[in-house]
Amino acid sequence: MNISLVAGARPNFMKIAPIIHAIKIKNEKLKIKSGQDKWSFIKYRLVHTGQHYDEKMSETFFRELNIPEPDVNLGCGGGTQAEQTAAIMVAFEKELIAHPADLVIVVGDVNSTLACSIVAKKLNTKVAHVEAGIRSGDMSMPEEINRIVTDSITDYFFTTTTWANQNLLKSGIDEKRIFLVGNVMIDTLMANQHRFYPPPFWEIFNLQPGQYFVLTLHRPANVDDAQKLKSMIHEIVTNIDGLPVIFPMHPRTFKVYSELGISYPNLYTVEPLGYLSFNYLVKHAKAVITDSGGITEETTVMGIPCITLRDTTERPETVEIGTNELVGSNPKAIKAALEILKRGEWKKGKIPELWDGKTAERIVNVLIKLRDYSNYYV
Template sequence: MKHITLIAGARPNFMKIAPIIHALQKEREAGKDIAYRLVHTGQHYDAKMSDTFFKELNIPEPDVNLGGGGGTQAEQTAAIMVAFEKDLQANPTDLVLVVGDVTSTLACSIVAKKACTRVAHVEAGIRSFDLTMPEEINRMVTDSITDYFFTTSEFANANLRKAGIPEERIFFVGNVMIDTLLANKSRFHAPAFWHEKQLKQGQYLVMTLHRPANVDEGAKLKALIEQIVHHVQGLPVVFPIHPRTAKIFRDSGIAADNLHIVEPLGYLEFNYLVANSKAVITDSGGITEETTVMGIPCLTLRDNTERPETVSIGTNELIGTDPAAIPPALARLFGGEWKKGTVPEKWDGKAAERIAAILTAL
């Protein structure tokens, strides 16, 4: 029997791992000799950032929670590595499968390879080429020791080829994030505050900010938000605030009648908000993929992206991190000049099925 250890640790991971679990379960039901074990590294230890996703996305309870959350980047990486090494020694496996680009992805890949265990990376090959981003370092290191590369786009394939990865180790399967989105679209539901805040379809914006370049300095965060709330023609701006942003936000003294601060939302509530919004303003990568598939205009407050297909094909535009760039972008949005976009190849809800079939055959 083939044994696969699946790694999840942070909110984006759960959306990516859920369809893979469901696809592996179908392979087993079809008589394939394959088993999996789910390891939660504990990187996100806030229930609103992790536990709710297991319930909402119908993921089995993890076999273990390594409790690796908290601390600095180095402390968290070290805690996950120490805990996962012990777990891997106690539970040997044929393959460790990691997803995305978070600390858990990097830490568990290193531990697996040092234990002479093969590594598969889902969402391999994406690059921002910005080494100030911790995620870019995680991606580069993980891909430098990965055995099997599951990719979301031809952009990612090209990056891997340029790095000298043999074609037979690259598998263009599509986007598992979109698998989850399409599988759950009919289950999206309004958050409790929908009626209280009198939100109406197409008559509000959603904002998410968490990257250090945007939120670590109160003055910069305040300047960005002020430009947004003052140039949305009075429409509500709903801001589910990331835990790392909350304290800086409170200390900055930002206030506006049309700015609505809410707690982090579950997957089904958050995507209901996105699907019914006029537009999304974000510095996230994953959200740009979801808005592209849902056809929602997306303004990304970053100077680069590891998901260029959301810009060249989808509904996303890179606005940059200069607050002065926000008013003209919003003027184009409200002037009806935003591009429509299309859906990238293989973002069809079947990526996990392709991955499971490949894992079974390897």
């Protein structure tokens, strides 16, 4: 089986890493069992679309997560969402024609996910979507559009939770094409926790475990409006009793923040961090305040309180089961959540089903079955 495995943005890299490792392990086991030493049961070609082209947003993750160098980098970074999606489609079409695949695997919900799915289907190539079926219900989110369109043309759906399964079933997807496998992000987290290390500013800022907050903001609804971003930051830094707030700043956020002219003695803005040092920071934080989806999954598994500044979430399991609370996008709602945290009344949370570090192994086992049963490839 020949697979084209697509990654384009920072969250994608954390999702493809365990799949690549699981493919290699499975191939070795099958070779030993069959005695065929020189034949790969699953061959993959790693395609980096270049959607994230900044060193700290891309190449750093490949090194830290032991992902092999991509077979090709399409170099499609920058531009508007339409320009970027179009560029990826043009480049990936050429790539897939030159290197045909039995299956294209896309992950997550970024522009690369959508663009490469469309190209694959128009070239009559099967598509598998890892992290399929998640929905926020918020059509103002570009990611929500990417999810819906991708899932509407996907052939095989790898899901993280039963919530995602239900979303797909409601949209008319045959349950035989849905595979509840768990969360590949958690595979990466569990495989690398022992390798986490403090960021270079740990001692400079005199950070102490459980005595600081981590803040991340990048959603257009939160950061494109300068006054809203300013209000959010003010509500956070003035309601945590002077504890440090570490703010690794997304390039999108920096463009707006740099024009605000604000400064607080306990607010420390830093450049984007690599995977290992960022998650060290999260693991030892008092709490995380974010508008990210993926971080809410990681905090749930690490047992760290998480305050999400959004009105909706595509990951309800982090709220229903985990340590996350959805407080909305109104800056005035932040203080009440922080008060609960300061009183020591934050919920403990549990780890969702199948978030056990073995998701990629289950995905590869399904791929082997798809290879073995020809009716899946007709």
